Amino acid sequence: MYLGVDIGGTFTDLILLGDDGDLITTKALSTPGELEVGVFNAVRDAAARRGMSGEELLARVVSFGHGTTQATNAVIERDGARTGLLASRGFGDTLAIQRLMGFTAGVPVDRLGWYSKRRYPEPIVPRHLVREVRERVDHAGKILVSLEEGEVRSAVRELLAEGVQTFAVAFLWAFRNPEHERVAARIIREEAPGAYISLSSEVAPVLGEYERTATTALNSYLAPKVVSYLDAIEQMLRSRGFKGAFSILNSAGGVMPVSEASRRPVTLVTSGPTGGVMGSVHLARKLGYRNIITTDMGGTSFDVAIVVDEKPLMSTNHEAGGFHIATPMIEVRAIGAGGGSIARVVGGQLKVGPDSAGARPGPACYGRGGTLPTVTDADVVLGIIDPETFLGGKMKLDRVAAVAAIEEHVAHPLGFSVEEAAAGIRRIVDAQMADTLREVTIGRGHDPRDFVIFAYGGAGPVHCAGYGAELGVPKMVVPVTSMAHSAYGALAADLQFSTERAVLMRGGGGARQLYDGFDIEEIGRTYGELIDECLNAMRRAGVADTDVTLVRTADLRYRRQTNDLIIPMADELVSDASIADLVARFERTYEQTYGQGSGFRDAGIELTNVRVEAFGKARRPEIKPILPTNAPRSTRRSIFEPTLGRRIDCDVYNWHDLPMDFVASGPIVIEHPETSVFVAAGQIGRLDANANITIERQESGNGRN
Template structure:
């Protein structure tokens, strides 16, 4: 018997699904261990092995595919707990990242946050000015060297950054995507002077037009690089020690799987990789049920994620945004808000009941978990109103305490003169309205009619709330997958290895035959790079399907 395993880390639970040769699937969950995420992964796998009557070592030894979606990169950016980094750029352009663009003040913000334009601010800098160093060099738009690289200045900048204690260095020079020679040379100097420092280069990561976005992409990659690469390496080492024989595969946010080595070099591709798994699972259902239009909704413990399937295709964002920073790595279009089972109910300064975006997470968790949490959450409201069975949570392995939920809801409702049940009803109305609003922004505002779409609801609390927000938006029908509580992890098992490469190739009309010859040569170069990556991972050429696009 051989097995395939998918694991998705959420803000509250880590989900695991195991599928065998016969098509049988077993599901398991473990509380996410935020201090050491691999413990939650190993715990979920161990529970699944127990469900099958196997030892963990036996399950892993007979596993031919282990797929993992991680939130490490996303959390590092959102919580501003990434690495201490430095930036090397072309002299005279040190402030490009700090100045940014006018759109940075509003990028990625919800509509309610845009009400007072005078209060909008640029995102806080990921790299402080004192760790941004300009180096003397210049390459022009045609890729010609106008000024040679001053290597002495580069070495001085590297030494200064090392003295500042940086853990990673980003390198983004003007027009490097037209001629990467100077960035390549800086890479050689970094390997010589700072071999222990994580380094990332714009010509490798995002060789595209747009100085600001290209630099943001490179800086974000450096910011999350040390933590993501260390985590994936540690997880794979522990899995191999426990018996796994095949390489660990990592879910990408841009569709498909990649190797630990590639994800370690380009950790930015893992941003939002968990929600992506669920949307790709919906794409599989779209084909299976011959329903070309679907709304994918994932209600987890911390967030509510929405994606769409339109005409059987998964839309990609060419310039996604995280924490108001737009970057140039395409990813599956996912919109998220802080509305999940762990979302906390609270009163604002005017005494109005609010829900989220703060979450109780897995520790201490909702009040009903009995782990020390004393603030009312959506899960507490669901339990008090009878939507959850206190004795059947997590398959009966975790008992919920309704009395603790009543105490927390009663405390929240006391200033309003409301009893616990009234507060619970109010909280559910609010959170369901938030969810319906996000779906409208993901469909109607994008030109799609939700009345023509099948609503797919998954995640730990998706089936509980789908009837409410589904009716609100007027969905065509509602589909609850059998394995809805771990559907994002299961969706990862429908994916294949995917590698992509892109680059800008400026052309000015009128076009001539030589322009198209140059364009084809550029595509051949990208194709060779992708095939080389597959080859290093042991994939034969006849197993690879190539797709070229020009936009």
Template sequence: MPTYYVASDIGGTFTDTVVIDQDGNVGRYKSSTVPDNPAEGVLDTLVDAAQERGVDLEELLGQVEVFAHGTTIATNAMLEGRARRVGLIQTRGFGDTLTIMRGFKSIGLDEEDIKRFRTLVKQPTAVPRAMTEEVTERVDYAGRVVCPLDEDDVRRAVRALRDRGAEVIAVALLWSFANDEHERRVAEIVAEEAPELGVTLSSEFLPRIGEYERTLTTAVNASLRPVLKTSLDSFENTLTRAGLRSGPLLMQSNGGLATFSEVEKRAAATVMSGPVGGVIASQFLGTRSGHRNVVTTDMGGTSFDVGLVLDGLPVMSNTTLIGRDELALPSVAVRAIGAGAGSIASVRNGVLQVGPESAGARPGPACYGRGGERPTVADADLVLGYLNPENFLGGRLTLDVERARTAIETHVARPAGLSVEAAAEGIKTIVDSRMADLVRQVTVEQGYDPTDFAVFAYGGAGPLHAFSYGAELGCPQIIVPITASVHSAFGIGCSDLTMVEEISQPMQTPPGTTDHAGALPPETLDATFDELAARATRDLVAAGADKDSISLVRSVEIRFRAQIHVLTVTLDTGAGALTAADVNGMVERFVEQYEGRFGKGAAFLEGGVEITTFRVVATSPVPRAELTAVADHSAVAGGSAATRPVFSGGTWRDATVLRGDQLHDGMTIDGLAIVELADTTVVIGPDQDAVVDGAGDLVIQTRA
């Protein structure tokens, strides 16, 4: 019996699925997302996969060894206000922690909103002040109990929060990461007073320094856990009834997979579940093709996401930005703006604007014929001639050119005094420029030269627009992988089981220290790392991992004393005991990273350094097939090319049009050209050419 490895990614507009068989052949499938029942969209793609293989759905699912999944459940619940109502318990005197906040009023806003200074205000608090209760207790920085927990005060607080409508309880006491005794007792009292309320303890979920970040993240996690659990249970039950025998895995923001039962405890760690898959896929394919520095660009129906792969590894962030809140959870660094194929174009005060509002899956762009009347980027692409109305989603959806023209004429061309074609090209130019600006923010503004990177372009619309925004950046190559339309799903299928454990145990060196290992004893660091490694290993084994297959990566968050912001430094000694040289080398790498970001000479070792947080990332490989046949065309493909008029540069010109089955390994395509694959459209600009490589990827370059 054949064995299959399946990964799916539910986006705002489309649901993508890849099915890889035991011989390494990759099948790619798309369907419209069903917002009210996300599993339905996944099943639609699996039905297509089963039909392609001549079996029924139950037979296909019965042969699946690994099913990995990416979801926007937690993200949407938070952004759309569907998370559960949280009651927050804090140390007396610190109930205003979330109200005071930390950060800038501009966090999470796009450029247009930042410019509106009169309406630039702080974001709403994650938990209203009325839903916060203070209790009498105090533990000091060393974990010593200064003031015992007043249990009667806790009972009063729990009853008050329950009476005000709390659906879940979050507990974030001031120094609980140093001593969790009081938080554990609060959880016991909640179970006695209001057993129907779920509890999230900061000391269990996020035992790290920084009361605002820890409180915010704990509260968000508490609000999302019931939502994620309900959805995941429904998703798993639906797939099980359809024939799936293996328990599905879920993608986390850190780029690793976890079991549904484990990830439910860490719901906030899934808010970037879908977007990070594309970065992991780009890392995987980039390493195969020799590209170790990659800019990842994902243009879907709703957003445009950008990440980086440096020297073969995805760039990580110590925090996760969701909406206007910055959660203290490590994640693959992905920046996003509201610029997708479904982004709505409008004229405001005589100025053409595109996004961030999106038409989504329902009703979608006007050309979908599902009731949408406002023009989108997809409508502009169709009017300009880049899209074939008969070959969208492999011909399963016929696009309506007249509806697209009418929408653009009514809402953009006429108000702006332009022709329909000029208005459509204006829409495309604006969205391409916004995307190029975001890539510059991720590269140039972080000290990287875009010309040192290859651009990976994927998502449903990325291959169509990359010829423009990629060339604007001056990147030497734009790579459209054969998996482009389902790239994030493919990356989810390339990921490993991952568990992250961390704890804050601040350690400092005195000012002027040169022998850092003397103030940061290696054996003390080892003891903390060993404790975290044991916990991470235990959880991975419980998830089904082979203990001998688990690898560990240790890192610290470190800063100069008296500073706020930290950098993460990885120790490259595996699981072996640390030496004094390792510790001194760790500080040297911190200084190197610090000066790389803030400028040569910016480091201030005379002031001493401080380790704030220890982290261990444990991974175990998930069974997968070796990819041997990603492309869907052969070396003997061929056939004459067609042409189609395209409006480009203010005029109509003929573009060469090729189908996927006309491509072959080593083939060169001169632009202006359009390649119509079964699930996406690739455009090669008029001053560019493209080469088809052995994996079926299209490598676009500017002509010399």
């Protein structure tokens, strides 16, 4: 058996895949402060459906994939470790300067002009916990000034006296020659045995002293919370009979052993959202979709990513908490729009989010003390969510409380009926999500009509009919795993390891070939060394070389620019021809990203990093849905249809009862124990051969994907 788990702000999602392809999904409430408790509650629920105890189930599980938000939460809540930073003399203010990017890091585009709202983020490492030491290495790795070991020892003792728990070491050009950083690490271990240490030459061996320093500092800042959590959940699993492989989903779309995750916790910052993206990629390949938009609407946020030609868009510079992380990550755009997003009237206008009621007190209908109206309350009032069947009947919702909250805070102030107010809440949140989808598609030069939306998360299937129609995509897919899709991604993802090397080379300019000036032999030699590192890491994880796929990429930019694009190498052999192809790919990608005619080849080109990713093939059984052959049974329920603006009777189906050839015109509701799918008026809902639900415009049976 195979388990995947994803912990969200409101629910812990679990997916269990049997050796025969039998699928079980379940949810349990997240337990803040003791997240492992929520995990075992979900395990126990899945086990009960198999007729066994939680311990019996865990004893039969051979692989456990886990997506976690621990690193994300530590950044957002600023409750990481007290970290000390050792820097080269003269570079102690690197974190504070931030290349002047701190004012705008993480600020939504529509608020960039609000100068009064701009603030530098709270420091990861306060200036009084930064120590400069005498040393200098030049850009070629030559030692110009030897490291003063006495200064390092004194600095470490001073930081320990300040209560520092972890250390980060980021010396200038250390990725060219890491000797000084390694000596500093040895001294720290002598002075503070057992202290967590991050070296920039190991965590982020790339150009850019700010990004490299921030990544290294964040790695140490996050370590104690992430490592203690991983230890706690693994101990819980082992103590209850689990003997299989335990792996953690990283931000680049693969899983890694706990030992590697503990060494580089900064690579887990977007672990949770990445799971849904990779689950969608896996399913899209099976269904034959090359271009997809992944949409995860949970209790607190709406996470979006785009996949072009079966590959998620990646970024080498991700913002987290106002600082920048220089490790490859899947680009995931998030806004505060979820089932728990709070609706209120401000200045006579209805606004939804970005603040959320969270898991506690939660929406008013949860009956946990919440009194403010949320998106989930609106769905209950409209009749789209049935209070009696929520979470398969395990959690009864209070419709009266939802009505009261919307009446007091929205309907009465605006002079609307409660149902009109609820429909307004739904339309606004759907429009906000559609705006985000436009930004990641049209804003990047992509036509939404060339994409299929994948909708998942607790609220994604409830709302995709709205934001999909608003965007104008031809088709939406609600996966059979949608209610635990991020957990499915953690289960289905391949083992992944990546390593990179900064190799600043400049070429082209004027009439010369763009790659004139690149050292082809050095590039080939560097790729060879990185490949050896990746294969050795896979061997340590028990993966045979024959089961490893290697992906070579390079970071390129026009000269004097500050942002790179990640470009794949097509050929295994590094030659003049393969480098020429690489540069041509860069120019095409640049204009696809920034617009026709935006390239400026006369400036020349820079190769800044080369990277190798290794993927160890995950051997999992395919999901084998059991589909009935009888005609589906339905009940009737009165709902207030938000697109029609009136009450109407609609058919309500049980997802598990739908036959393979099921087709129905909206409005309809398809209920699952963990979610509900809403098909609006003017749309058609279908069930495909793999038990996924597709939603299309009624007048169009085929999209352009």
